[in-house]
Amino acid sequence: MQRLKITIALICVAHVLGMVPFAVYPTLIPTLQIEWAASNTEIGWVAGIYFGGYLLGVFLLVPLTDRIDARKIYLYSMALTMLAPLGFAFLNTGVATASFWRFVQGVALAGTYMPGLKSLVDAVPNHLQSRTVAVYTMCFGVGVAVSFLTAGLLADMMTWQYSFAASSIGALLAFFIALLFLPQSSPLRANEKFTLLPDLKPVFKNRKAIGFSIAYSVHNMELFVFRSWTVTFLVFAMSGRDLLTFGSNWNPAFIVACATFIAQPFSVIVNEIAGRINRIKVIISVMLLAVLTGIALGFSSQLSMILILCLVCLYAILSIADSASISSAVIASADARVRGTTMAVHTLIGFVGAFIGPIIFGVVLDLAGGGHSPTAWGAAFLTLGVIVMIGPLAMLKMSNREPV
Secondary structure, three states, X not given: OHHHHHHHHHHHHHHHHHOOOOOHHHHHHHHHHHHHOOOHHHHHHHHHHHHHHHHHHHHHHHHHHHOOOHHHHHHHHXXXXXXXXXXXXXXXXXXXXXXXXXXXXXXXXXXXXXXXXXXXXXXXXXXXXXXXXXXXXXXXXXXXXXXXXXXXXXXXXXXXXXXXXXHHHHHHHHHHHHHHHOOOOOOOOOOOOOOOOOOOHHHHOOHHHHHHHHHHHHHHHHHHHHHHHHHHHHHHHHOOOOOOOOOOOOXXXXXXXXXXXXXXXXXXXXXXXXXHOOHHHHHHHHXXXXXXXXXXXXXXXXXOHHHHHHHHHHHXXXXXXXXXXXXXXXXXXXXXXXXXXXXXXXXXXXXXXXXHHHHHHHHHHHHOOOOOOHHHHHHHHHHHHHHHOXXXXXHHHHHOOOOO
């Protein structure tokens, strides 16, 4: 058991290191938007297309974990994670090529995130699976925080090109850790005839799992809008302020990194609480609080920096707090024979929100007056909040109010 705990810890470290390239683009949006003379819609597109690549990767790669060793998929994908930032850095001429390399980076994430989780879940006893899922998914957020912190440091020290290139070192280290320690998985359907497109009927017949996946979609929409746009929001909120004002001269990427890091334990804590009470009620409560906080943040850009910093921190906590609970509920509801495919569908539905969320946010920002308008930021966060309310409705409708 001790050896298994060490293995889980090492793979979580690899997961964090592999996430280092993640936040380099969101951190550098203010610089890249000026260099490319891009609109908020275009900037949102480049942010969202990352998850378009992730969706394609999930659809093609994650179902394969029911048939072949997930470790192989993970290793090839981590190698691609290392190469994609290098392409963005040195083969990039603007929005179009940036979109391509972000798309590739998203495909690579799909081949590491869920296949890595599948390898760990297959290696642990049933009674430890929920906790393993919670810790592993929390490490996604820890990786995001480390990525924002690293990106902020790199942006202060070097050009944006070398910032992207340097971030690939994290993926290189992750590759070697996984090569040495990631467990092999034993596919339950390895002897079945191979088909490119998996049979999705058993998954979609599971209404409870699909209801949670829809909630996961709007959860991801909110979460990745926060991760894609908050640095830019803070740059706007800090502009024109007296530099002696508390917080007005802080590095926005560091603020987001700290808020993201502080938020991570709450995903595990809420998952533990949800497992003891009623998962649906806990998730809905968290989602409602997150919506209200996001709207307050959107309309706060001209208020006290202390208030803005508190709202950023609170929104970071609430936007991640229900993540592990939703994923654990889906895995608990899944048929073990199609667990990989269920996880693929869950991720596919979930990251549709991550894909379109930053784009919708940028479109609303442009339509409401642009990134220099306080009202536009409020309208963008308000629109996001309205959409997120689909999640609680889907869970209540498709679970038939059954406890989970």
